[in-house]
Amino acid sequence: MDRDEELLLAVLNSAPVVDGRPLDGLDGTAGHELARRWGGTGTAEEIAQLRRARDAIQSVIRESDPAALNELASLIDGTVRTPRVTRDGVVWELDSPTESSLPLHTVLAWSTVTTQLGDRLRACANDECNLFLVDHSRPGTAKWCSMATCGNRMKARTHASRSRS
Numbered sequence: 001m002d003r004d005e006e007l008l009l010a011v012l013n014s015a016p017v018v019d020g021r022p023l024d025g026l027d028g029t030a031g032h033e034l035a036r037r038w039g040g041t042g043t044a045e046e047i048a049q050l051r052r053a054r055d056a057i058q059s060v061i062r063e064s065d066p067a068a069l070n071e072l073a074s075l076i077d078g079t080v081r082t083p084r085v086t087r088d089g090v091v092w093e094l095d096s097p098t099e100s101s102l103p104l105h106t107v108l109a110w111s112t113v114t115t116q117l118g119d120r121l122r123a124c125a126n127d128e129c130n131l132f133l134v135d136h137s138r139p140g141t142a143k144w145c146s147m148a149t150c151g152n153r154m155k156a157r158t159h160a161s162r163s164r165s
Contacts, residue, residue, distance in 0.1 A: 001134070001136075003109075004108075004109035004112045004113055005109070005113055005134050007038055007105065007106060007109045008057075008106065008109040008110055008113055008121075008134075009132060009133075009134065010034060010037075010038065011034075011050060011053065011054050011057075011106045012054060012057060012058060012061075012131075012132040013025075013131045013132060013145070014026050014030075014031075014034060014054060015054065015058070015130055016129075016130055016131055017128060017129060017130045020128070022130060024051075026047050026050060026051050026054070031047045031050075032047070035047060035050065035102055038102055038105070039101070039102065039105075040101065040102035041098060041099065041102075043099055045099040046098075046099040046100075046101075046102055046103065049075065049099065049100060049102075049103040050102055050103045050106065052071060052075060052103065053072070053075055053103040053106045053107055054106070055068075055071075056068040056069075056071035056072045056075070057072065057106070057107070057110045058123075058130075058132070059071075060072065060110075061121060061122065061123055061132065062123050072107055072110075075100070075103055075104065075107055076104055076107055076108075078096070079094060079095065079096045079100070079104055080094070080095040080096075081093070081094055081095075082095060113134060117134060117135075120134055120135040120136070120140055121133075121134050121135075122135065124143070124144050124145040124150050125143035125144055125150070126144060126145075126150040129144075129145060129149075129150050131145035131146075131150075132145065133145045
C-alpha cells in the first residue's frame with residue numbers, strides 16, 4: 001500500500017461504528033494525533049477541514065450526496081501546484097494555507113487512488129460498518145473492510161438465513 005492509500009484510508013476510516021454506535025476518530029486527542037502523524041498541525045481549523053474532506057469523500061464514494069463534489073472543490077479552491085526541477089525529476093509543490101495542507105493532501109490522495117485504481121476504492125459491503133477498503137485482490141471482488149470481522153459476520157448471517165429457510 002502506498003502513502004496516498006494509507007493517508008486516505010486513515011482519514012476515511014476515522015469514523016467507525018463500534019457496538020452499533022458511530023464514533024468520530026477526529027474528535028479530541030485522537031484527531032490531533034492523526035493529523036500530526038500525517039504531517040498536519042492538529043489545530044481545530046485543520047481538523048474541521050479534514051472532517052469536511054472525509055465526509056465529502058465518503059459521500060462521493062457511496063454516491064449518496066451530489067453536493068459532495070462541490071464540497072471537495074471548495075476545499076481545494078485557491079490551491080496552486082508549482083513544478084520544481086530537481087536532480088530526481090520534477091517535484092510538484094503545493095501552495096496552500098497551513099491549516100488546509102492535510103485536508104488538501106487527503107483530497108489529492110483520493111484523486112490519485114481513484115485515478116489509479118478506479119472502483120477498487122469502496123465502502124465495506126456490511127451495511128452496519130462505516131469503513132472503506134482498497135481492493136488489491138486479483139479479481140477485484142473484495143467486499144469487506146476485514147474478512148475477520150465484517151466478512152465473517154456477513155457470511156454467518158447468510159448461513160443463518162439459509163438455515164432458517
